[in-house]
Amino acid sequence: MKNIYFLGKILALIALVLPVATSVAEAQPTDKNQRVIDHWTPARMKQAIPRQLVIASNGEAYLRRPDGSLQPHGHNKLVSVSKGSKQPQAKPGGGGGDIAGPVISPTEPGEGAIVGASQRFAANIIDDTGVRSASIVITYPSGNTQSISMSNSSGDVWENTLSGFTDGTWGWHVEATDATKGKGNSSESDIIFFTVNTSGGGGGGGGGGGGGGGTVTNADWPEDSLTVQENVGRIYFEMPTNARLKRWAGYVCSGTVTIDSASGRSVIITAAHCAYDDANKAFARNVLFIPNQDQTSGSGTDTNCSNDPIGCWTTDFAVVDTNWTTRTFPNNIPWDYAYYVVDDTGAHSGAPVSTDSLELAVGGMAVSFDEPEADTGNNASTDDDFTHAIGYSYSDDPNLMYCAESMITLDADNWWLGSCGLSGGSSGGPWVQPLIGDDGPIISVNSWGYNGEPGMAGPKLSPTTASSASCLFDAANDITLRPVSNADGQQGIHLDCL
Numbered sequence: 001m002k003n004i005y006f007l008g009k010i011l012a013l014i015a016l017v018l019p020v021a022t023s024v025a026e027a028q029p030t031d032k033n034q035r036v037i038d039h040w041t042p043a044r045m046k047q048a049i050p051r052q053l054v055i056a057s058n059g060e061a062y063l064r065r066p067d068g069s070l071q072p073h074g075h076n077k078l079v080s081v082s083k084g085s086k087q088p089q090a091k092p093g094g095g096g097g098d099i100a101g102p103v104i105s106p107t108e109p110g111e112g113a114i115v116g117a118s119q120r121f122a123a124n125i126i127d128d129t130g131v132r133s134a135s136i137v138i139t140y141p142s143g144n145t146q147s148i149s150m151s152n153s154s155g156d157v158w159e160n161t162l163s164g165f166t167d168g169t170w171g172w173h174v175e176a177t178d179a180t181k182g183k184g185n186s187s188e189s190d191i192i193f194f195t196v197n198t199s200g201g202g203g204g205g206g207g208g209g210g211g212g213g214g215t216v217t218n219a220d221w222p223e224d225s226l227t228v229q230e231n232v233g234r235i236y237f238e239m240p241t242n243a244r245l246k247r248w249a250g251y252v253c254s255g256t257v258t259i260d261s262a263s264g265r266s267v268i269i270t271a272a273h274c275a276y277d278d279a280n281k282a283f284a285r286n287v288l289f290i291p292n293q294d295q296t297s298g299s300g301t302d303t304n305c306s307n308d309p310i311g312c313w314t315t316d317f318a319v320v321d322t323n324w325t326t327r328t329f330p331n332n333i334p335w336d337y338a339y340y341v342v343d344d345t346g347a348h349s350g351a352p353v354s355t356d357s358l359e360l361a362v363g364g365m366a367v368s369f370d371e372p373e374a375d376t377g378n379n380a381s382t383d384d385d386f387t388h389a390i391g392y393s394y395s396d397d398p399n400l401m402y403c404a405e406s407m408i409t410l411d412a413d414n415w416w417l418g419s420c421g422l423s424g425g426s427s428g429g430p431w432v433q434p435l436i437g438d439d440g441p442i443i444s445v446n447s448w449g450y451n452g453e454p455g456m457a458g459p460k461l462s463p464t465t466a467s468s469a470s471c472l473f474d475a476a477n478d479i480t481l482r483p484v485s486n487a488d489g490q491q492g493i494h495l496d497c498l
Contacts, residue, residue: 032486033314037349039286040236042303048236048250050394050424053273053329054451061329064424064451066394074279074328101187102127102134102176109172113194118163118214123174123189124156130179134158139171139191144395146421147175148217148454162419164219164403165196214379214405217454218421221294221390221400227439229400230310230362231257232429233291234301234392235270235340237284239277245489248285254391254429255289255340256442259364262477266358268315268340269367269473270428271445275318275338275492278328282489287315287340291362293392294400301398305350313347313358315340317483318492319476321468325494329448334413334466336447336459338428339476365430368441369470371462372407372433374415379406384434387415389456391429391446393422401426403456407433410457413466415444420456422446431458471497 052064056079062070070079105124109115121136134150150158158176173191177184221229235255238248253274260267268289276283290305290312297307305312321335329336344357353361373385380386387407392400403420410416415431422429431444444458461469475481475495483493 033346033349036286036288036314037305037312040288040303044250045236045301045303048252050427051239051251051253051274052424052427053448055330055448056451062451066424070451099185100127100178101185102131102178104134104174104176104187104189106172106174106189106192109192109194111192111194114197115165115194116196117165117198118161119165119194120159120161121150121172122153122157122159123150125158125174125176126156127176127178127185131156131158132177132179132184134174134176136160136162137173137175137188138162139173141166141168141170142395146218146423146454147452148419148421150174161215162217163214164216164421165198166219167196167198169193169195214381215419216402216404217419218393218401218403218423220396221402226292227363228365228390228430228432229294230292231365232390232392232400233257233268233289234293234398234425235268235274235287235289235428237274237287239284240280240282240489243280245280245282248488251284252392252394252425253427254425254446256430256445257291257359257362257364258339258442258473259366260359260473260477262479264344264479265316265477266342266344266364267473267476268342268358269430269442269445270338270340271447272320272324272332272336272338273329273447274428275340276320276325276494278324278332281325283318283492285488285491287318287491289313289315289340289342289358291358292400293398296398298398307351309351310353310361311348311350313342314349316343316347317341319472320492320494321472322494322496323466323468333448333457334459334464335468337445337461337469337472339472341476341482365432365439366441367461367473368443369461369463369467369473372415372443374407374409376406386435387417387431387433387443388435388440389417389420389422389426389429389431389446389458391422391426394425395423397425407431413460413464414447414457415460416455416457418455420449421454422456468495468497471495 054064061073103126108122135147171191171193173189175188177186235253241247255268255270291310320338324332324335342358376383385406388404390402429446430442432440
């Protein structure tokens with residue numbers, strides 16, 4: 001790690017905590033931490049939404065809400081919510097006078113088909129002006145839907161192969177747009193229902209914490225992989241709705257407890273957009289971390305820390321890069337990583353644990369700042385660049401979810417998992433490569449995607465022209481470094497490490 005010392009590098013120290021009283025593992029939280037725990041009533045938890053940043057078709061940044069609507073982030077530009085590829089595949093054509101959408105004939109799988117964990121989806125799509133784009137729309141057994149782009153493989157055939165299905169009755173249909181000038185004409189097919197039976201050996205496959213034999217778009221994390229499950233948690237927090245900081249809204253993200261060198265504190269890695277509001281220029285407040293909520297004895301996310309196996313933990317302050325705070329998404333994408341610091345005294349509430357140290361209670365996971373593997377192009381679970389992205393998707397509460405595939409380079413500052421289907425709430429969750437047993441180093445975090453498309457980007461933590469991830473981690477580990485105020489919006493530190 002870099003051994004940069006911070007007193008000469010810090011541009012600003014912005015606030016969080018008052019000193020906390022000492023405690024033992026079963027002691028009550030301090031008054032400050034108890035106020036955070038009491039804040040998260042069932043009503044407030046229900047109102048909290050995923051903090052999911054996306055880039056829309058106009059290139060602008062938006063917060064994507066659970067219903068699919070887009071809220072402008074750092075600007076006031078409206079955009080229509082539409083599906084399609086950022087690099088649409090279209091045949092030549094497109095003239096005036098055409099008002100009919102493509103003719104869609106789904107071919108595989110058919111009505112009533114029984115499939116395994118992996119399945120090819122194909123359709124014949126015909127239009128006189130050519131087909132600009134096509135998407136599979138998957139209907140989960142729960143009724144939730146997900147749209148995934150198809151590729152024009154040959155002639156009129158459009159297809160994609162998806163993995164990670166679980167047992168139950170699913171549905172699918174196709175939406176397509178022709179190449180007529182302008183927005184084009186769209187149409188969709190009737191929904192087709194099929195049954196998934198993973199015990200029949202149809203594709204996918206297990207092993208190594210859910211690694212499987214290829215791409216996994218969205219699946220439950222295996223319950224026997226407890227090292228990861230006990231360290232990854234859901235983060236509840238509030239951020240302001242305007243720059244005056246007079247009104248605040250509740251959000252949900254994910255984060256992971258790290259193996260750190262600090263004495264007296266634990267460190268959680270997450271996304272910067274889960275710790276600092278770059279639009280309204282304020283740190284999050286009322287931050288609550290719930291590890292391993294997947295194994296809650298409750299029916300889902302609630303305000304009862306006693307039914308979560310490791311209870312709840314309040315954070316002390318956040319550490320982010322100054323470049324994240326002085327710019328606005330997507331111009332600060334390279335710095336979308338952050339750390340929450342948790343005091344070893346007074347932060348825990350709920351189910352009894354053997355220690356009041358979060359890291360000791362869950363074990364922690366290593367963070368690697370070395371260059372990971374990428375771009376093998378094989379997409380097999382045995383490849384060195386096969387990567388697992390993990391997080392608490394809002395749509396699958398309270399299950400811990402993951403996607404997995406070979407990682408590619410998106411640009412100088414981002415990695416990319418092109419088929420990842422994790423939904424909002426997973427932001428800040430870890431990217432693990434390689435997955436050794438049920439453990440492995442964290443090499444990135446869930447960051448952002450393109451609206452209406454599969455795929456997830458993760459910032460490069462390894463040294464680049466922009467990355468300060470290692471330097472910020474060292475700062476979070478420095479017990480002498482802490483904020484001086486507990487004012488709303490100032491509960492953190494931003495550093496210029498480079």
